[in-house]
Amino acid sequence: MMRDPRFAVVVFPGSNCDRDCLHVLRDVLGYPAEFVWHEEEDLSGFDAVVLPGGFSYGDYLRPGAVAATSPVVRAVRRFAGAGGLVVGICNGFQVLLEAGLLPGALVRNRGATFRCEWTTLRVERADTPFTSLYAPGEVVRMPIAHGDGRYHAPPEVLEELEQRGQVVFRYVDRDGRTTPEANPNGSLHHIAGLANREGNVLGLMPHPERCSEAVLGGQDGRRLFESMYRWLRDRALLAAGRTR
Amino acid sequence: MTAVTQIPEWEAAGLRREEYERVCALLGRRPNPTELRMFGVMWSEHCAYKHSRPYLKRLPTAGPGVLRGPGENAGVVEVAPGLAAALKVESHNHPSAVDPFHGAATGVGGILRDVLSMGARPVALLDSLRFGPPEDPQSRRLREGVVAGISHYGNSVGVPVVGGEVLYEDCYRANPLVNVACVGLLPSSRVFGSAAAGPGNSVVYAGARTGRDGIGGAAFASEQLEETSAESDRGAVQIGDPFAGKLLIEATLEALQTGAVVALQDMGAAGITCAAAEMSARGRTGMVLYLDRVPRRERGMTPAEVLLSESQERMLLVVQRGREEEVLRAYRRWGLHAEVVGQVTAEPVLRAYDGDALVVELPPSALTDAPTYRVPEQEPQARRALRDADLSGLPKPDPAQALLSLLRSPSVVSKRPIYTQYDHMVQLRTVVPPGADAAVLRLLEAPPRGIALSVDGNGRISYLDPWAGGAAAVCEATLNVACVGARPVAVTDGLNLGNPERPEVAWELAGVVDGIADACRALGVPVVGGNVSLYNESEHGAVYPTPVVACLGVMEDVTRALSTGFGAAGDVVALVGSDRVSLGGSEYLRTLHGKVAGAPVRPDLGLHRRLLDVLVRAAEEGLVRSAHDLSEGGLAVALAEACVAGGIGARCTLSPELFGIQTDLSLFGEGPSRVLVSVPPERYEAFAALCARAGVPLRLLGYVGGDQLHLRLPDAEVAVPVVELRSAWEAYR
Amino acid sequence: MNKRVRVVVFLKPGVLDAQGQAVQTGLRALGLEASEVRVGKAFELTVPEERWRERVRELCERFLTNPLIEDYEVYEREEVPTP
Amino acid sequence: MNKRVRVVVFLKPGVLDAQGQAVQTGLRALGLEASEVRVGKAFELTVPEERWRERVRELCERFLTNPLIEDYEVYEREEVPTP
Numbered sequence A: 001m002m003r004d005p006r007f008a009v010v011v012f013p014g015s016n017c018d019r020d021c022l023h024v025l026r027d028v029l030g031y032p033a034e035f036v037w038h039e040e041e042d043l044s045g046f047d048a049v050v051l052p053g054g055f056s057y058g059d060y061l062r063p064g065a066v067a068a069t070s071p072v073v074r075a076v077r078r079f080a081g082a083g084g085l086v087v088g089i090c091n092g093f094q095v096l097l098e099a100g101l102l103p104g105a106l107v108r109n110r111g112a113t114f115r116c117e118w119t120t121l122r123v124e125r126a127d128t129p130f131t132s133l134y135a136p137g138e139v140v141r142m143p144i145a146h147g148d149g150r151y152h153a154p155p156e157v158l159e160e161l162e163q164r165g166q167v168v169f170r171y172v173d174r175d176g177r178t179t180p181e182a183n184p185n186g187s188l189h190h191i192a193g194l195a196n197r198e199g200n201v202l203g204l205m206p207h208p209e210r211c212s213e214a215v216l217g218g219q220d221g222r223r224l225f226e227s228m229y230r231w232l233r234d235r236a237l238l239a240a241g242r243t244r
Numbered sequence B: 001m002t003a004v005t006q007i008p009e010w011e012a013a014g015l016r017r018e019e020y021e022r023v024c025a026l027l028g029r030r031p032n033p034t035e036l037r038m039f040g041v042m043w044s045e046h047c048a049y050k051h052s053r054p055y056l057k058r059l060p061t062a063g064p065g066v067l068r069g070p071g072e073n074a075g076v077v078e079v080a081p082g083l084a085a086a087l088k089v090e091s092h093n094h095p096s097a098v099d100p101f102h103g104a105a106t107g108v109g110g111i112l113r114d115v116l117s118m119g120a121r122p123v124a125l126l127d128s129l130r131f132g133p134p135e136d137p138q139s140r141r142l143r144e145g146v147v148a149g150i151s152h153y154g155n156s157v158g159v160p161v162v163g164g165e166v167l168y169e170d171c172y173r174a175n176p177l178v179n180v181a182c183v184g185l186l187p188s189s190r191v192f193g194s195a196a197a198g199p200g201n202s203v204v205y206a207g208a209r210t211g212r213d214g215i216g217g218a219a220f221a222s223e224q225l226e227e228t229s230a231e232s233d234r235g236a237v238q239i240g241d242p243f244a245g246k247l248l249i250e251a252t253l254e255a256l257q258t259g260a261v262v263a264l265q266d267m268g269a270a271g272i273t274c275a276a277a278e279m280s281a282r283g284r285t286g287m288v289l290y291l292d293r294v295p296r297r298e299r300g301m302t303p304a305e306v307l308l309s310e311s312q313e314r315m316l317l318v319v320q321r322g323r324e325e326e327v328l329r330a331y332r333r334w335g336l337h338a339e340v341v342g343q344v345t346a347e348p349v350l351r352a353y354d355g356d357a358l359v360v361e362l363p364p365s366a367l368t369d370a371p372t373y374r375v376p377e378q379e380p381q382a383r384r385a386l387r388d389a390d391l392s393g394l395p396k397p398d399p400a401q402a403l404l405s406l407l408r409s410p411s412v413v414s415k416r417p418i419y420t421q422y423d424h425m426v427q428l429r430t431v432v433p434p435g436a437d438a439a440v441l442r443l444l445e446a447p448p449r450g451i452a453l454s455v456d457g458n459g460r461i462s463y464l465d466p467w468a469g470g471a472a473a474v475c476e477a478t479l480n481v482a483c484v485g486a487r488p489v490a491v492t493d494g495l496n497l498g499n500p501e502r503p504e505v506a507w508e509l510a511g512v513v514d515g516i517a518d519a520c521r522a523l524g525v526p527v528v529g530g531n532v533s534l535y536n537e538s539e540h541g542a543v544y545p546t547p548v549v550a551c552l553g554v555m556e557d558v559t560r561a562l563s564t565g566f567g568a569a570g571d572v573v574a575l576v577g578s579d580r581v582s583l584g585g586s587e588y589l590r591t592l593h594g595k596v597a598g599a600p601v602r603p604d605l606g607l608h609r610r611l612l613d614v615l616v617r618a619a620e621e622g623l624v625r626s627a628h629d630l631s632e633g634g635l636a637v638a639l640a641e642a643c644v645a646g647g648i649g650a651r652c653t654l655s656p657e658l659f660g661i662q663t664d665l666s667l668f669g670e671g672p673s674r675v676l677v678s679v680p681p682e683r684y685e686a687f688a689a690l691c692a693r694a695g696v697p698l699r700l701l702g703y704v705g706g707d708q709l710h711l712r713l714p715d716a717e718v719a720v721p722v723v724e725l726r727s728a729w730e731a732y733r
Numbered sequence C, D: 001m002n003k004r005v006r007v008v009v010f011l012k013p014g015v016l017d018a019q020g021q022a023v024q025t026g027l028r029a030l031g032l033e034a035s036e037v038r039v040g041k042a043f044e045l046t047v048p049e050e051r052w053r054e055r056v057r058e059l060c061e062r063f064l065t066n067p068l069i070e071d072y073e074v075y076e077r078e079e080v081p082t083p
């Protein structure tokens, strides 16, 4: 018998979107999902890991810097290396960068203040495990809430990212154009979300869990989790078919 | 050479001579220096409400859903079967004046812990702010620091800031006001308290370590003035650690789950002293504390320093004997310090040991029962003259230009640049975000139910007529909540005034409290807690008496929340509620004529109650599409805001029969209990019938549509494109 | 001529240094040896050379630091020609 | 013996220094003259004296700074006896 894909939601002591992510996965979507404490070193039994938003260990040095040294992130590194799905949202994205699981850095927003507001994004890649339920080039709405979300990388890294198609979400206006006003934090190349080369690790600043229910003003984030679920199921089905 | 005069010890501790004598009489001996310092802080205005307590007795505090009224760390009211909300407001004015960033941040931390002390998980914050005009760079700097501080703490702990207000007046230049309200949720059956019960139970210290923070900020520091002058400066600023604050929330909620916690309180002003004294006084017990078990951050702290430190992010708990380990484990799991530091005793005496030495031995009630004072109240002559000022014959500016100036005025402009600095979405409850009349949060525990929150106050009105200002704050907060469709169920108030020893301030205090009390009584909305901040004065004088009221409302179905902006072309635009307006204390008078004068309208509380009812019913029955209360700037500004929020124009006529011919008054006059609504034409009849049954006046103004706000007045016509209104209203400075 | 200066600001001894604590914890987690970690701020800026010490003091005391809780030190960097 | 060192960190020249810009704006608003303002971080910490330069370099590159976006400088403060 095939079991449902299981999601781990990592809890750092300063995570504050951990409960929100669990709510969406478990209560809204009905997926098996559990918290995993930051001291945990074992992620076996899980098929996907969510690194939620918040301020992992206070983030007084650089966001995500201390978290990148934690036991659970060591486990996440192994998990990702073995092909597991990992999504880092907001602070989770910062952690992935600090941990070297994704290239580049997130620095203070242009304007130097925290910004919490809705943004519009263009889905650049609809062929990843995280975005298969979006249409390529689709413009979606998702909220951001961060002080350090300006994506920065050296020119050669940026070029490589673009060439390999690792940019998954970009800040755009309603019409899908990359205008300066549509870029809420000054991210280079308007980058809002990014995958690793293998495509199984995604980091994004916007919060899909905040837009997974109509009553909260939009549901465009929901398909991200649904895409992951579907991808994991399909993979499991294939594997089951092969072994039969 | 003049002789060096010795400061008497009681004065150094911050007490008056009579107070010192009273302490000696209560104890039957002289207090030792440590004890004296404890009295100095506990009997300060901040801790003891010496000048305000007699007035606060006038507030109505009971109501059907009230589970805890004032007297605990926060009020608690039922919001759904089995689910309760704790709410409280707190000021951090002086700390914010000294260090806007840390002052405001620690204000947030403090109010979160008050709500946590009831056993509630904090789910929302609101900030009510007052500064000098933004043209003044110092004032702007204060504002930026305060907003950054609130943002720093609130965002990090993951409690959304869902609303607030910012107003500007010269009187707040040197003395900004920073009031923060917090709401938390908890099961009705599991409301915690702070009464230390059960002799033999353990006293547990939990949270961050103790340093010399906050010591010397108060007058008692002068005891050792020579060695510690640098230290005493330092004591004026406390630094918050939101990460530790977050850990404290999670660990405390986890500790409460064990069932081993008997009582708890945060260590705020006067630190361990206040927590230990209040908890034992409430429990009619005593406590013994072993100070060397208190986790410390600094070496060489004296017993008095440990007892009086105001280090942030600390709680004191009473835990069942034998179950300490369960509680300590919860805190340690979250990386916090937790130690058993003493026991509850049957004998009502607070004893503190430093090693083997007994350094404090006091009845807790002596510390908590400070004397109260009544200062003769006296309205200043000049104030009456100001209120009676003749406002006829003012020059009449062009109405369109006046409207644009008002939209640009700092108190009216969009506060978006402020509230986007706050995470207002975390916890996934925010259904109506900041920007509307009130925020709406869904109750995930009781869908589709929700709560609505707003905080309001108008210092100008309170200055001219304290009673009207107190009542108006209640009216505005309740009306904002009703404008989104929620029924107001409780308020918490913050009173910010000058030096209460002056008869003029005593008069203001009496007036604002009476105004709040009368309004709450008439509306049937209890006051479940509050905060008083006095001595808000600088060399430039006192601030306007500034009562702020945070209101909590309940709505059956969050999907029925009304919007602020006009929704659809063809909808009927109408004004519902009172017809009484005045230019007294108005934004128009201030912005266009540079005056703070005249008599504000005193609310008709009966009408206000009926109006609240009409709005809630209309929302529940889906009769109106939008509602927006009239506040600063009156009808014209409310119309403009509804156009901008909806991105659509409107065409209205202010007929002379209904609005008179004095157009500045009808456009910009202010008065309580007035709401602008838009109603789908096919529902208008039903809505009108509802208003008529309730005896609430309804005035048809015109229709939604077009891309400009078009107003036909008896003597003029005004037409301003919505884009122009928007760019004025977004001119944040 | 203009003056380029650097200002280094630390919290006064005894004032809660949450950042320092956090960094210390992080270093420990990595097995790196360091103690008594303090975290402060640094600024670099250019001021007119005339009375530059005084100018920098004013900048520090009115804006860059809160003298109640912070100490600062000023370092000369170099002289830069006014453009 | 131990070594007390100070580390000063600034963003690399090509990385937008949003805080530096904000401070510059703030200073201007107060009528204070300063230009090319940059905002960075400072650390003070104690390490064992033996191979201290190497140790500090490791601290900086593995943890205190992000070498992708930040440059740092190390200053000796003083020697402190091991307790």
Ligand SMILES: Nc1ncnc2c1ncn2[C@@H]1O[C@H](COP(=O)(O)OP(=O)(O)O)[C@@H](O)[C@H]1O
Binding pocket: B127, B128, B129, B161, B162, B163, B164, B165, B166, B411, B412, B415, B416, B418, B419, B433, B434, B435, B436, B437, B438, B439, B455, B456, B480, B629, B631, B632
């Ligand atoms: N300091 C603040 N923090 C958060 N939200 C704010 C603040 N100031 C104003 N707001 C929000 O902006 C909107 C307009 O505020 P205000 O003009 O005071 O409304 P009203 O006059 O209806 O009370 C409200 O939604 C309010 O919550």
Ligand SMILES: [Mg+2]
Binding pocket: B436, B437, B438, B480, B628, B629, B630, B631
């Ligand atoms: Mg309103």
